[in-house]
Amino acid sequence: MKIKFVDLAAQNLEIAERVGFELDLIHSNTSYVGGHQVESFEREFADFLGVKRVIGVANGTDAIRIALLALGVGPGDEVVTVPMTFIATAASIVQTGARPRFVDIDPATGNMSIPALRSFLESLSRNERRAVRAIVPVHLYGLPAPMVELKEIAAEFKLKLVEDACQAHGARVRTADGMAMAGTLGDAGCFSFYPGKNLGAWGDGGAVATNDDEVARRVSLLSNHGRLSHYAHELCGYNSRLDSIQAAVLRAKLEKLAEWNERRRVIASAYRELLAPMDVHPILPPDGIESCFHLFVVRSPRRDAIRNALLQNDIECGIHYPVPLHLQPALAYLGYRPGDFPASEALADTTLSLPMHPHLNGMEILRTVETVASALLPANERVSAQRSNASQLDTASPDA
Ligand SMILES: Cc1ncc(COP(=O)(O)O)c(C=O)c1O
Incomplete structure (x- = not known):
């Protein structure tokens, strides 16, 4: 699904x-x-x-x-x-x-x-x-x-x-x-x-x-x-x-906005807790700031691997934004160069938006987090995890 x-x-x-x-x-x-x-x-x-x-x-x-x-x-x-x-x-x-x-931006937020x-x-x-x-x-x-x-x-x-x-x-x-x-x-x-x-x-x-x-x-x-x-x-x-x-x-x-935003905050806390042991870094509100979690964004140097794993598992995700505006052709006339805004460029290279909406359910959050975790496993552990999943499926399938 x-x-x-x-x-x-x-x-x-x-x-x-x-x-x-x-x-x-x-x-x-x-x-x-x-x-x-x-x-x-x-x-x-x-x-x-x-x-x-x-x-x-x-x-x-x-x-x-x-x-x-x-x-x-x-x-x-x-x-x-x-x-x-x-x-x-x-x-x-x-x-x-x-x-x-x-x-430039503050890399933390x-x-x-x-x-x-x-x-x-x-x-x-x-x-x-x-x-x-x-x-x-x-x-x-x-x-x-x-x-x-x-x-x-x-x-x-x-x-x-x-x-x-x-x-x-x-x-x-x-x-x-x-x-x-x-x-x-x-x-x-x-x-x-x-x-x-x-x-x-x-x-x-x-x-x-x-x-x-x-x-x-x-x-x-x-x-x-x-x-x-x-x-x-x-x-x-x-x-x-x-x-x-x-x-x-x-x-x-x-009429629903406050309730829907509250559900987004609950989902964000669940993501935060489940992702805590992993090498991905969510963008979270500093003290005194209350996000409405339009997006739930994590940063990882392995962003592309995580994204591929999510897409392969039918989990939609996004990159907001892959190219910062100073490097967009439409604004080339402003004369900026790569390297001018290192924090923006670093975020563009590592940012990934996970599914986030008020109707996301617990199973969907878990499946998303498990898929992120599987993409972060070292390659050899990934192969053995796939083998063990496959053998579990074999055991579970009825004889033809
Ligand atoms: C940060 C930001 N600014 C401006 C806009 C422009 O809004 P609209 O698409 O309604 O013109 C958007 C919409 O995506 C946005 O995300």
């Missing part, structure tokens, strides 16, 4: 009735873009996050691009981010007309390194520093970046802080005022609702969260044709809206 990397069908079973009811309403009202579903979702997600405003947009990439534009980032500006992320983090910066500048960020900013001349307008940390794999320290640096260097929270729905960070949700601590937090996310739609979707009314106003304008009213436009904006069907699905899944 295949072990799935994510199981959207199992999620759908839990929300089918609720979504069916809302879809009937949408069809009878024929209100497909904006309207009650979208407004309700925006309010409900804002309540869940504990943030003043949420504005739905078409996808996570647009959420980052539009948040940066709303904060005044544009051509001639530079935006600092990390190379170990999905291409959309940098692509959205490029789409504003700004230039991405990379700093995969997130932006505070010492690397500080030394990058301090290495710039006064003129160079003026071009840098914003920092975009990524909460990689659902594990929040060190937001308290990032806020201090952003304030010190007068930079905007836009969180790429596209993998971090419901992850939390300890602050002086208690635990706060990822995506609510910067000037804006950007979410993707791509189907496989912890909170995923039945298509594309995204949102910007902010406590700043003016940023919210500009994000609303930019994402909806610069509209003040139906045919009055303050600026030439974009068509980047969340539609009613996605909003209805998101409302139903939002």
Whole structure:
């Protein structure tokens, strides 16, 4: 039996009735873009996050691009981010007309390194520093970046802080005022609702969260044709809206999100315990950080052998991400070279994402861990383990 990397069908079973009811309403009202579903979702997600405003947009990439534009980032500006992320983090910066500048990650968490960020900013001349307008940390794999320290640096260097929270729905960070949700601590937090996310739609979707009314106003304008009213436009904006069907699905899944995230945390603890004796190194949240385990990631120099063993045993797994962004052809014009960001390159070479979703069961976790263990056995032990498995099968099979 295949072990799935994510199981959207199992999620759908839990929300089918609720979504069916809302879809009937949408069809009878024929209100497909904006309207009650979208407004309700925006309010409900804002309540869940504990943030003043949420504005739905078409996808996570647009959420980052539009948040940066709303904060005044544009051509001639530079935006600092990390190379170990999905291409959309940098692509959205490029789409504003700004230039991405990379700093390396902390090898323990995969997130932006505070010492690397500080030394990058301090290495710039006064003129160079003026071009840098914003920092975009990524909460990689659902594990929040060190937001308290990032806020201090952003304030010190007068930079905007836009969180790429596209993998971090419901992850939390300890602050002086208690635990706060990822995506609510910067000037804006950007979410993707791509189907496989912890909170995923039945298509594309995204949102910007902010406590700043003016940023919210500009994000609303930019994402909806610069509209003040139906045919009055303050600026030439974009068509980047969340539609009613996605909003209805998101409302139903939002009711389950806390419970589903809790199940992910339980699964992560089980993986952690079972993998502890082995030579694989999970990425785990440091003190004061609560991951939502969008992915459960281990690092191993024998990553490819483990991956092959999993795939051969019908266990889906992934590599997030095999090539850091500074080595992607799309960003070659930035002029970076292999070796520029050693921690990102090391993670790309060793990272492996094991199956992780709220409906993964105990047998599936055990089978996955046993397969990892078998791939790590020395070659001679592997052969004798295979022989002993085969002879057990022989003994168990009835005579023909
Ligand atoms: C870290 C990160 N940033 C940005 C995005 C972009 O989101 P979307 O695919 O909704 O545009 C994603 C989605 O995969 C992501 O994982």
